[in-house]
Amino acid sequence: MADASDLKRTPIADWHVEAGAKMVDFSGWFMPVNYKGIIEEHHTVRNSVGVFDLGHMGQLNVTGPDADDFLQYVTTNDVTKLAPGQAQYAMLLYPSGGVVDDIIVYRRPDDNGFFIVLNAANTKKDVDWFNEQKANRPEFDVTLDHSSERTGMIAIQGPKAESVLQKIIDVNLAPVSNFSSVFGNVAGSDCMVGRTGYTGEDGFEVYSPIEDILMIWKALFEAGEDVGIQPIGLGARDTLRLEAKMALYGQELSSEITPLEARLGWAVKFDKGEFIGREALLKQKDEGLKRRLVGFKLVERGGTPRTHYEIQVDGKTVGEVTSGTRSPTLGENIGLGLVDVEHAGVGKPLDIIVRNKPVRAEQVRTPFYKRG
Amino acid sequence: MAEIKSGLHYTKSHEWVKVDGDTVTMGVTDFAQSELGDITYLELPEAGDSVSKSEPLGVIESVKAASDIYSPVSGEIVEANDQAIDAPESVNSSPYDDAWLVKIKLSDTSELDELMDSATYEKFVEEEGGH
Numbered sequence: 001m002a003d004a005s006d007l008k009r010t011p012i013a014d015w016h017v018e019a020g021a022k023m024v025d026f027s028g029w030f031m032p033v034n035y036k037g038i039i040e041e042h043h044t045v046r047n048s049v050g051v052f053d054l055g056h057m058g059q060l061n062v063t064g065p066d067a068d069d070f071l072q073y074v075t076t077n078d079v080t081k082l083a084p085g086q087a088q089y090a091m092l093l094y095p096s097g098g099v100v101d102d103i104i105v106y107r108r109p110d111d112n113g114f115f116i117v118l119n120a121a122n123t124k125k126d127v128d129w130f131n132e133q134k135a136n137r138p139e140f141d142v143t144l145d146h147s148s149e150r151t152g153m154i155a156i157q158g159p160k161a162e163s164v165l166q167k168i169i170d171v172n173l174a175p176v177s178n179f180s181s182v183f184g185n186v187a188g189s190d191c192m193v194g195r196t197g198y199t200g201e202d203g204f205e206v207y208s209p210i211e212d213i214l215m216i217w218k219a220l221f222e223a224g225e226d227v228g229i230q231p232i233g234l235g236a237r238d239t240l241r242l243e244a245k246m247a248l249y250g251q252e253l254s255s256e257i258t259p260l261e262a263r264l265g266w267a268v269k270f271d272k273g274e275f276i277g278r279e280a281l282l283k284q285k286d287e288g289l290k291r292r293l294v295g296f297k298l299v300e301r302g303g304t305p306r307t308h309y310e311i312q313v314d315g316k317t318v319g320e321v322t323s324g325t326r327s328p329t330l331g332e333n334i335g336l337g338l339v340d341v342e343h344a345g346v347g348k349p350l351d352i353i354v355r356n357k358p359v360r361a362e363q364v365r366t367p368f369y370k371r372g
Numbered sequence: 373m374a375e376i377k378s379g380l381h382y383t384k385s386h387e388w389v390k391v392d393g394d395t396v397t398m399g400v401t402d403f404a405q406s407e408l409g410d411i412t413y414l415e416l417p418e419a420g421d422s423v424s425k426s427e428p429l430g431v432i433e434s435v436k437a438a439s440d441i442y443s444p445v446s447g448e449i450v451e452a453n454d455q456a457i458d459a460p461e462s463v464n465s466s467p468y469d470d471a472w473l474v475k476i477k478l479s480d481t482s483e484l485d486e487l488m489d490s491a492t493y494e495k496f497v498e499e500e501g502g503h
Contacts, residue, residue, distance in 0.1 A: 034409060038435045038436070039410045039435060235435060235436060239435060303413050303431065303433055304412060306437075325435060326413070326435055355431065
């Protein structure tokens with residue numbers, strides 16, 4: 001168990017401990033890795049509905065007359081495509097083309113600027129980065145408001161997510177499309193609710209004033225009791241996102257990995273004009289990629305692929321595993337890895353080096369899991 | 373609270389040992405399986421392989437991580453539990469019975485004296501485990 005005394009705690013931390021969760025230090029936060037077990041929690045989200053405490057994640061508000069132009073410059077995606085309430089996946093890049101963080105950008109439902117969600121491990125780095133870019137480009141008239149400490153965040157994910165959340169919110173969720181958000185009153189608290197998530201299932205993320213988040217958490221369990229709602233830890237969050245091939249910063253993305261290598265070019269809009277990292281990515285495009293992310297599954301027994309395991313072809317190193325797991329949904333050992341382009345391609349073989357032994361793998365189409 | 377069976381011997385790396393003459397049966401403890409979480413894979417030596425006390429004997433993988441299993445004694449593998457290999461989740465459900473891992477013919481019975489009894493192991497888990 002993590003030494004809890006030095007760690008940051010969400011308002012729901014005591015609840016997790018009482019529920020018997022195994023608690024760990026996650027980027028300096030005292031967080032649940034699992035309650036009953038990762039596999040059971042994973043299936044709960046795929047088949048019914050699960051709830052995640054995401055109080056460790058960061059939030060930043062960007063407002064002001066030049067908020068659109070500023071985000072066009074700092075992020076990779078095109079915020080002018082966002083109608084009020086709509087959200088998009090984007091990245092912050094270094095001039096080198098490496099990734100500062102991957103983020104979700106919401107144009108607020110009231111059209112009052114943007115609400116951005118940041119990875120827990122990167123929150124401070126990201127906020128410093130935004131401030132630095134603002135200082136470098138004083139012509140942008142924007143206000144940055146780092147609101148992580150005022151904001152509670154919960155995800156409700158799974159095929160029953162809408163019906164459960166609908167019981168305790170005062171707006172109709174049916175018309176809220178994927179990657180859209182609304183304001184609504186949840187169990188008495190004024191919240192922003194996005195149809196977003198990190199599991200490959202339908203679901204929502206709820207942002208509330210931090211003092212209300214424990215009350216909302218408890219209300220969800222009452223609302224979902226009849227469908228077997230369960231709390232889900234970070235362990236299943238990782239297996240769920242990996243099956244859905246969603247990138248994890250620090251594994252599929254880093255300052256050394258570009259969005260093109262990570263196959264996230266769809267979230268990079270070159271035609272919108274200048275943005276940080278654009279030149280480096282254009283150059284990489286022009287010269288051709290040397291490596292790229294691939295998905296694979298093991299085709300023989302030999303363990304589970306894990307982050308940093310070596311990938312070989314004919315005894316020669318051709319890459320490295322970025323993420324791997326035993327997929328609870330598929331019952332197979334799956335992984336993502338960065339591989340030299342000449343060896344990348346669906347159907348092509350790879351050897352994953354597990355404890356000094358090559359284990360045969362085959363590249364497969366991703367995502368590994370797609371909801372029906 | 374993890375189950376600790378009396379009558380067995382224990383290691384600091386959370387293996388249990390049951391003695392039957394000059395042969396022992398070993399596995400991982402209930403505390404170990406609960407710390408590891410859902411077990412997904414076992415790699416065990418085969419009959420005839422020799423093993424050394426406190427050296428890695430095999431590997432146990434959970435959804436989260438891979439860990440070594442350490443041999444509690446030195447000797448020769450008599451049998452590995454193929455059913456446990458085929459159903460690694462049995463380590464979670466039955467760590468002391470269905471999911472025994474290997475049987476080892478002892479090369480030095482005095483090594484057993486260095487293992488903990490159940491009361492000592494219980495204290496060790498309380499101090500080490502912190503819960």
